[in-house]
Amino acid sequence: SSSSSSSSPLPSSLPHFVGFDSRIQDMGGINHPYLIRVLDSSGEVSKELVKSGNDDLRQDAVLQRFFWLVDRLLQEDPAARDKALGIGTYRVVPLSPKAGVLRFVPDSVALADYLLGGNRDGGAHERYRRMGLAMASLSLRT
Known part of the structure; x- marks a missing residue:
């Protein structure tokens, strides 16, 4: 059985960043995260926080996944759904134990x-x- 070098187990068009705004904003705080605006492959412009320093964003990613799961459970429960209970989450992409990118939450x-x-x-x-x-x-x- 021959394998084609062009075959890939991944989709042919994964979402990715295609452009960055040249303006960067220091958000202050202990670790001085930076706010950047990016253009993704679907044409959407979003704000992202780039963090490095003493925060281990792997923990943030695990917590956001847990909050997402709790939110799904709340959506499936009729009483919780009737009360419009939910937990908002945001995307976290750890790049290393000390750096990563987080989706900026507007009006936070x-x-x-x-x-x-x-x-x-x-x-x-x-x-x-x-x-x-x-x-x-x-x-x-x-």
Whole structure:
């Protein structure tokens, strides 16, 4: 049996990036992820976060897959479906233990901004604090 060198077990047209915007935005934070705009092979433009540093994105990828599974289970449950319960997920592509690409989630807020407020003027800690627990007693690295 002869094997053709042109045969491949993969589809002939896998999705891939075909272009990148020259503008790159530093998103700040501890690891300084960069926001880039890319054009994919279907013609869609999307925003992606490129991260490197101390985050192991393999863990993020596993968690997103787990959240996707829970979301599927919620969609199959009539009571959960009636209440429109669901878990949003985003794509994570680990490139190495210390680097990867994540789909940017539009209208998202950094956890520190949510907890402390965008200008560090309160946020959820201030809105939902228990009596006697001052925001000054909380420590969050930003």
